[in-house]
Amino acid sequence: MKNIILIGFMGVGKGSVAREVIKHSDYLAIDTDDLIESMENKTIKKIFAQDGEEHFRALEKKVSVWLQTNVNSTLISTGGGFYKQENLKDIGVVVLLNSPFEKILQRINSHPNAVKKLKKRPLLSDLKAAKELYNTRLPEYLDLADIVIDVTDKSAFDCSKELLQKVKDYV
Numbered sequence: 001m002k003n004i005i006l007i008g009f010m011g012v013g014k015g016s017v018a019r020e021v022i023k024h025s026d027y028l029a030i031d032t033d034d035l036i037e038s039m040e041n042k043t044i045k046k047i048f049a050q051d052g053e054e055h056f057r058a059l060e061k062k063v064s065v066w067l068q069t070n071v072n073s074t075l076i077s078t079g080g081g082f083y084k085q086e087n088l089k090d091i092g093v094v095v096l097l098n099s100p101f102e103k104i105l106q107r108i109n110s111h112p113n114a115v116k117k118l119k120k121r122p123l124l125s126d127l128k129a130a131k132e133l134y135n136t137r138l139p140e141y142l143d144l145a146d147i148v149i150d151v152t153d154k155s156a157f158d159c160s161k162e163l164l165q166k167v168k169d170y171v
């Protein structure tokens, strides 16, 4: 089986959908942010604050090279900026989870741990800048995606079912 790579903006629900996919399939899941945090033994927030975004992006690059060589048959969820990796399409089938920016914010804010969710994402600290980032990235995400799933007002379970159905044509 080919890898499935989940891309999409911060807070769109990549982690929640990944957890549902592994419950209902033979895939195991890994997450690029988790890999980076264990490599550095630091949270993403600390990496941004202490070492800067450029260092974080270099770590994403290192992870992308490692994934392409070493990982198969896995659902890979990625940080919202990971899609910039040149070898993204060589790692696996690219699945975009998408929703309008306002709906993503609503989703984050309705979570019991909303404050924590916002705080752990340095690029969401300024909502105006985050919206601009979303607008810049959306066409790039759409361009790269083999499959697009609109997650707006859908449960993670329903998104995972849609994903597993749609990837059948690719893996």
Ligand code: S3P
Pocket: 008, 009, 010, 011, 014, 033, 044, 078, 079, 080, 081, 082, 120, 121, 122, 123
């Ligand atoms: C980022 C998204 C974050 C994390 C980092 C940068 C981005 O991951 O990788 O804060 O550039 O969009 P999530 O998409 O899981 O929030």
